[in-house]
Amino acid sequence: MHGLAxxxxxxxxxxxxxDLHVHWSLMIxxxxxITGIVAGAFIxxxxxxxxxxxxxxxxxxxxxxxxxxxxxxxxxxLLNHLGHPERAFNMMLTPSPTSAMAxxxxxxxxxxxxxxxxxLFIYRPxxxxxxxxxxxxxxxxxxxxxxxxxxLSSRSLHLDHKIISFLAGLGIPMACVxxxxxxxxxxxxxxxxxxxxxxxPVIFLLSACVSGIAGIIVAYMFIMKIKGRPVDLxxxxxxxxxxxxxxxxxxxxxxxxxxxxxxxxTHHWHALHELYWxxxxxxxWVLQVGIFSVIPFFILTFMNLFRIGDGLVKFLAPVxxxxxxxxxxxxxxxxxxxxxxxxxxERGSVIFQPQWLEKEGILPAIIIMVLPLVILYILSKVFxxxxxxxxxxxxxxxxxx
Amino acid sequence: MMDAIQSEISRDRRAFIKxxxxxxxxxxxxxxxxxxxxxxxxxxxxxxxxxxxxxxxxKFVFIVDxxxxxxxxxxxxxxxxxxxxxxxxxxxxxERYVIDDHDNVYVDSPNGGLDGYQKPRTDIPHPVRDTFFxxxxxxxxxxxxxxxxxxxxxxxxxKDGFVLIDQKRCVACSYCVQACPYSVxxxxxxxxxxxxxxxxxxxxxxxxxxxxxxxxxxxxxxFGDVNDRNSEVYKILHQPHVxxxxxxxxxxxxxxxxVGLRREVV
Amino acid sequence: MQPEYKSKYNTHVIRxxxxxxxxxxxxxxxxxxxxxxxxxxxxxxxxxxxKDEVNxxxxxxxxxxxxxxxxxxxxMHLEGIHRTVSCxxxxxxxADHVKDGKVVAKLPKKQGEEIKTLCLRCHNKIIRARPxxxxxxxxxxxxxxxxxxxxxxxxxxxxxxxxxxxxVLEARAIVGVEEESK
Numbered sequence: 113m114h115g116l117a118x119x120x121x122x123x124x125x126x127x128x129x130x131d132l133h134v135h136w137s138l139m140i141x142x143x144x145x146i147t148g149i150v151a152g153a154f155i156x157x158x159x160x161x162x163x164x165x166x167x168x169x170x171x172x173x174x175x176x177x178x179x180x181x182x183x184x185x186x187x188x189x190l191l192n193h194l195g196h197p198e199r200a201f202n203m204m205l206t207p208s209p210t211s212a213m214a215x216x217x218x219x220x221x222x223x224x225x226x227x228x229x230x231x232l233f234i235y236r237p238x239x240x241x242x243x244x245x246x247x248x249x250x251x252x253x254x255x256x257x258x259x260x261x262x263x264l265s266s267r268s269l270h271l272d273h274k275i276i277s278f279l280a281g282l283g284i285p286m287a288c289v290x291x292x293x294x295x296x297x298x299x300x301x302x303x304x305x306x307x308x309x310x311x312x313p314v315i316f317l318l319s320a321c322v323s324g325i326a327g328i329i330v331a332y333m334f335i336m337k338i339k340g341r342p343v344d345l346x347x348x349x350x351x352x353x354x355x356x357x358x359x360x361x362x363x364x365x366x367x368x369x370x371x372x373x374x375x376x377x378t379h380h381w382h383a384l385h386e387l388y389w390x391x392x393x394x395x396x397w398v399l400q401v402g403i404f405s406v407i408p409f410f411i412l413t414f415m416n417l418f419r420i421g422d423g424l425v426k427f428l429a430p431v432x433x434x435x436x437x438x439x440x441x442x443x444x445x446x447x448x449x450x451x452x453x454x455x456x457x458e459r460g461s462v463i464f465q466p467q468w469l470e471k472e473g474i475l476p477a478i479i480i481m482v483l484p485l486v487i488l489y490i491l492s493k494v495f496x497x498x499x500x501x502x503x504x505x506x507x508x509x510x511x512x513x
Numbered sequence: 514m515m516d517a518i519q520s521e522i523s524r525d526r527r528a529f530i531k532x533x534x535x536x537x538x539x540x541x542x543x544x545x546x547x548x549x550x551x552x553x554x555x556x557x558x559x560x561x562x563x564x565x566x567x568x569x570x571x572k573f574v575f576i577v578d579x580x581x582x583x584x585x586x587x588x589x590x591x592x593x594x595x596x597x598x599x600x601x602x603x604x605x606x607x608e609r610y611v612i613d614d615h616d617n618v619y620v621d622s623p624n625g626g627l628d629g630y631q632k633p634r635t636d637i638p639h640p641v642r643d644t645f646f647x648x649x650x651x652x653x654x655x656x657x658x659x660x661x662x663x664x665x666x667x668x669x670x671x672k673d674g675f676v677l678i679d680q681k682r683c684v685a686c687s688y689c690v691q692a693c694p695y696s697v698x699x700x701x702x703x704x705x706x707x708x709x710x711x712x713x714x715x716x717x718x719x720x721x722x723x724x725x726x727x728x729x730x731x732x733x734x735x736f737g738d739v740n741d742r743n744s745e746v747y748k749i750l751h752q753p754h755v756x757x758x759x760x761x762x763x764x765x766x767x768x769x770x771x772v773g774l775r776r777e778v779v
Numbered sequence: 780m781q782p783e784y785k786s787k788y789n790t791h792v793i794r795x796x797x798x799x800x801x802x803x804x805x806x807x808x809x810x811x812x813x814x815x816x817x818x819x820x821x822x823x824x825x826x827x828x829x830k831d832e833v834n835x836x837x838x839x840x841x842x843x844x845x846x847x848x849x850x851x852x853x854x855m856h857l858e859g860i861h862r863t864v865s866c867x868x869x870x871x872x873x874a875d876h877v878k879d880g881k882v883v884a885k886l887p888k889k890q891g892e893e894i895k896t897l898c899l900r901c902h903n904k905i906i907r908a909r910p911x912x913x914x915x916x917x918x919x920x921x922x923x924x925x926x927x928x929x930x931x932x933x934x935x936x937x938x939x940x941x942x943x944x945x946x947v948l949e950a951r952a953i954v955g956v957e958e959e960s961k
Contacts, residue, residue: 126608130696194686196706199665202667205814209823213662225799262786263784265788297688302763456695554841566829581910583901586900631899669823669824671821715834724838732863
């Protein structure tokens with residue numbers, strides 16, 4: 113263990129002595145990855161709640177809880193990264209008005225409040241019914257979650273509906289701010305030619321949408337498989353359509369950024385060129401672009417342009433979604449770590465190899481990525497994700513409402 | 514400045530030693546204060562009379578003369594001693610530039626120059642055209658990126674132009690490390706906070722020159738008040754030398770200037 | 780048939796608004812309590828942090844500090860060409876030597892090869908990167924051969940490190956020979 117900064121394993125050319133540490137390593141790769149999934153999942157839900165894409169109804173509520181499970185873990189990599197996690201609240205006590213990072217505490221909290229409230233309002237009728245059925249501890253839980261209210265009158269539900277529309281509408285710009293802002297944390301660093309581009313927030317936002325949609329597809333199909341239930345193929349086809357659209361934009365902007373750097377060919381391009389064709393060759397060109405962008409792009413194009421059978425959709429949708437989830441992770445890696453491999457000496461780059469047992473190493477990264485799934489499992493015991501499991505929906509269906 | 518002090522000491526050397534040996538410095542408090550345990554004569558005139566939170570009437574600049582630097586690494590040793598900088602992190606370092614007659618530039622800085630340069634580079638195939646050493650330290654920017662990005666107000670700029678770090682509020686997010694165009698910042702593994710050269714603010718406030726300036730045997734490092742028209746730094750900055758700053762395009766407006774800077778230096 | 784409800788249609792909304800208001804008030808109160816008092820006095824930082832920085836202990840003295848207690852070395856050092864060389868560069872910081880006016884530990888005196896290493900940090904000709912006019916450069920072991928001494932000699936066998944030419948000049952005076960010029 114090296115303490116705070118992971119030490120690079122070597123250098124090519126001349127790197128400034130202090131640049132031999134890669135300060136933002138796996139944890140800071142995961143942070144935008146997780147917040148991206150949160151923002152993307154929220155947007156899937158908004159497509160139904162705000163833009164009335166009816167086909168997404170089966171996963172609209174699930175997307176919100178899915179977003180919450182990841183949001184609950186979004187601060188973990190940051191806290192693990194900080195040298196003084198006990199001072200993390202300084203971020204909210206004395207946020208600097210000039211710092212791109214200082215907004216995190218407030219933006220994150222506001223977004224968490226909006227997300228939790230939206231879930232509570234959407235689920236309120238269900239929670240009220242579940243409270244009546246539950247006993248003991250779970251009854252208390254449902255009582256708290258339904259905010260002690262049992263009113264399911266049409267007037268009450270109408271009020272809820274208005275609030276839900278408002279929150280969902282508010283949530284879209286907030287999701288964009290949450291993640292666009294994460295992009296700006298990087299895009300605003302003028303000292304790093306790879307990060308310093310106004311395209312960075314756009315790329316982060318688009319890749320967030322992509323990873324969120326892909327995450328939802330994988331999670332939904334996986335849970336249905338386990339439960340032995342049929343997948344709503346109309347829903348999956350719609351998701352794939354949106355995934356295709358967002359991915360085209362995402363990939364285009366990623367390439368545009370690189371292309372404009374190369375075309376303008378400022379003195380920074382020299383360093384960037386060495387980086388992309390040196391230490392980043394495998395992880396950027398071969399993996400991120402070659403395997404995990406180009407192949408999914410063709411699969412998605414094929415799935416959307418041709419009328420393909422249900423069986424093929426069931427097979428290709430999770431495959432392409434997993435590939436895209438991996439693409440976004442690689443993109444985070446190449447931006448966050450790749451950007452630091454280039455020394456500010458402009459004469460060299462460092463080599464970075466993540467270790468398993470570092471404080472910010474591979475094992476903690478895996479734990480942090482598994483935690484949202486554990487939280488999602490726990491949440492599934494409280495919030496029925498699917499209409500079939502919902503006593504309120506099935507009850508009202510039975511009573512013909 | 515050193516010369517002035519030395520001549521003063523020489524003038525009344527016997528009396529000075531007597532006083533010191535007698536165990537009491539009865540001399541004026543202006544000249545000698547107990548700095549820690551030591552009795553050290555003032556090196557920056559008038560600093561010990563200063564009161565209040567900020568230095569008044571002086572604007573300090575740092576000048577590195579790369580035409581003088583011999584790459585001995587005294588400055589690095591003094592700096593490490595002054596701050597007990599953990600190994601592998603550098604508040605200041607010295608780079609060696611070697612340029613061959615094909616205009617290839619070779620730069621290195623083994624252990625930041627802390628151990629000096631004892632060996633020539635042997636990996637240069639062509640005849641060498643030019644060689645020089647470049648000491649690096651905090652640029653003490655007028656528009657510091659590190660202060661701009663610090664989310665909690667732990668890195669700040671004092672009214673007298675020093676960029677400092679509040680060790681009690683820093684969360685070690687490393688954003689300042691990323692934002693510094695000069696890579697002078699690091700995360701101190703002992704304190705787990707951001708750290709960097711302060712131009713020896715604590716020494717300057719007590720009337721002493723920065724540790725690295727004191728030890729430089731060839732006066733390649735100069736520190737002084739640019740408001741004082743008689744100071745060496747004023748004269749250097751107002752004479753037709755090749756004086757420049759690093760990465761001027763960054764817009765940080767460094768207060769660290771270089772005499773004889775070459776275009777190869779980044 | 781509309782069932783009877785215990786709570787009103789908007790009870791939960793009012794409660795949420797109240798909870799959010801309480802959280803906000805508590806947040807603002809706690810925030811004002813835990814922000815350090817001197818924060819923001821001069822800018823967006825803790826003003827007392829300047830004091831903390833000023834109070835950092837000084838570990839390197841100056842040559843004047845060292846020489847004030849070492850009059851014999853002082854005589855030599857200030858007269859020789861090495862008067863600009865820092866005592867603490869070779870011997871270590873004075874803070875490790877004197878504390879609260881008392882000598883707490885001896886500083887290391889360099890011996891043998893250590894001395895040679897230290898000398899060559901400045902005087903090694905083969906480094907080439909040094910400005911020629913600045914200081915005297917030598918290359919080892921040619922220098923020893925040229926001076927007709929054994930090549931395993933250490934620098935301090937001819938040169939007093941505090942005043943490099945002192946012994947050489949004294950020897951010349953005693954023997955009465957001019958050094959052969961090249």
